[in-house]
Amino acid sequence: MATPSKWKRPRIAEHLCGDIFSHSLPHVSRLIDEFLIEGLHSDTLKEACEQGAPVSDLDFVLARCAPSWDDVVKSAAKGGYVHVFQWMEGLENMRGPWGFVDGWEGASKYGHVDVVKWMYERGYPCRDAKEAMRCAAANGHFEVVKFYHKKLEFVAGSAASGGQFEVLRWLQMAGASLDHVFKDAVRGGCMNCAKLVCEESTQPPAKDVSIWAAITGKLEMIKWLYEEVRAPFDNNTMDTAASHGHLDVVKWLHENRFEGCSTDAMDGAARYGHLETVKWLHHNRSEGCTIRAMNETAANGHLEVVKWLSANRSEGCTKYAMDPAGGGHLEVVQWLHEHRSEGCTTKAMDAAAKNGHLQVVQWLHTNRSEDCTAEAMNRASQKGHLKIVRWLGKNRPEGCTKWAFSCAASKGHLEIVKWLHEHRAEGCTTRAMDTAAAHGHLQVVQWLHTNRSEGCTVKAMSWAVEFGNLDVVRWLHDNRSEG
Structure with missing residues (x-):
């Protein structure tokens, strides 16, 4: 449990006017402090959080410093004041801290079970459940250890997804249910973890478990799910494996399963630049692809895939291929200009200007007739691209708003x-x-x-x-x- 707050806010008014003034007119004292104290060291917020400062003082300090949120969270975990974490959570849409991954170990190490419970109830992920529990046990914080023991399934999920077999086995022996952590084990890619969970679980495998295996690309896991677990498969499995470039998994599924794939397989492989997978699907499967294949691989700058699709597939592309490519992939833009007839729209130059790609803007200006819109200078201004703003002002008539x-x-x-x-x-x-x-x-x-x-x-x-x-x-x- 956190001790009563020992925090003392930085004050100037009481030094200028004395304690009596500060205590008899606290609202005036605070206004004087707010006016005179313009900046504070970043460590001040760490101290305030560790010592359990009231929310009004936390706001006061934050407005006057630029903190390192990772350090602030660690200090808050050391102090153990739940209201400090609640205050930080309320800032997540504005200034930080955007997660409390460093809070678990600190709160466990210093025995702040209320903070541990709060993070668990709020659904914040624990990076290393084993280390968090070890910290609590090593420092004799029995209440924290008991809480973790009651929530063994939560800890088991973290251990399984992290491939921590020894921790998972210990948790299972300690009474943790493994009914709902099979997907975590497969996602973690640890065969021993997956086999242990499968042996102990009373629940059938989730429908999408093979998709998670396809994402990891662990062929051994895919084979085991098929041969031993009899897990459900569908065409999303091969689609996913292809999109992630796991060609060995794609080949095995092709030879050993009947679900096949969809056009999403080649589209996805092209999107992420997996040319060998694209080629294999072209020669060995009949599903083909859609115009998304060339559009999206161009948008991502995969020139070799663009060339191959143009030479070997008939789907082609649309103006969308060159439009997002105008975001910086000049070689792709030039190749599409020379070898394809679809062209582009004003979005190409607008996007290039927005993202600061002056060479692309200049090339489109010289070689294409689609022009741009006022959005080019608008967005370049928003993003701080002064050179592009100047160039557009000198060379283009569209202007801005x-x-x-x-x-x-x-x-x-x-x-x-x-x-x-x-x-x-x-x-x-x-x-x-x-x-x-x-x-x-x-x-x-x-x-x-x-x-x-x-x-x-x-x-x-x-x-x-x-x-x-x-x-x-x-x-x-x-x-x-x-x-």
Whole structure:
């Protein structure tokens, strides 16, 4: 169990005005601290989480530092305060920490069974159940060990998917049910684990167990599922094996099973560049492929597969082949231009501009007639590709919209904001300063204030407060009237 919080928030007001002022007017004291304390060391958040600071103080510290979330989670696990983990979970759509994989071992090592229970109930994965249990046992935390023992099936699933046979066998001997971990064992690719689970389980194999074996590409596992387990197979098994390039599995299924495959097999193999698998399917199976094969392998830049499909298959492709290839695969674009007649659409140059591929943009401009749209400069501005924005402005007539300015501002691309201001007439809206403030780009906010007349709305301060950008809040308060 976590001890009462020992956390003391960094304070300036009480040093300036004395303890009596701080205790008698705590709300005023806090406002003074918020105004005067502009930055804190990243270790401060680690200390706050480890010592169980209240949520209001956690927010206060987070707004003033740039933490390493892996270290923060480890510190929180050491401290063992559930409310700290709940606070971090609430941040997952904004600033972090995006998972508590490092929390299990720490909470187990320091005996915080409440944190262990909370992570289990919330469904957070345990990277190494064996190590987590070992940490609890080695440090004498019996309550944690007992919890793990009650949840042996959960631990067994982790052991099976991780190929930890000795741990799995120990869990089974300790009373863990293995009824629902067969898929985990197959997915982990450990034959000994899979055989143990199969021997002890009272449940029939799941319908998709052969598909998981096909993903791993373990031919021995596939044979065993067929010969000993009598697991269900369907054409998705060969489709999956082909998509992952496991040609030996594809061949075995072809020779020993009757389900065959679908066009998804060659489509998938082509998509991921498995040329030898594509060739084998072409010569030995009759299902063929669809236009997705060339479209998607082109999109992924697999030029040799594109060439082979064009020479040996009749399905061809569509404009979609060159459109996403415009995202950077210049050799594929050039080959399609020279050897295919489908062409492309404006999406090709738009995509190349968005993803920062200036050479592709220039080549399409010189060699193709489809042109682009205002989305090219809009998206290049959003992504911060100043060279492309400049080039498009000089060489293309499409221009952009007000959206380009707003997006560049929201992402903090000040140099692009300046260029658009100096070279384009589209301008912007209040959304530019509003979103720049929301994302904490104070320099952009200040520049817009000085150089543009659109201003902002009350959203600027509201969003800056919501996302903890207090330097922006202070500046808006001092320099803008919107409130």
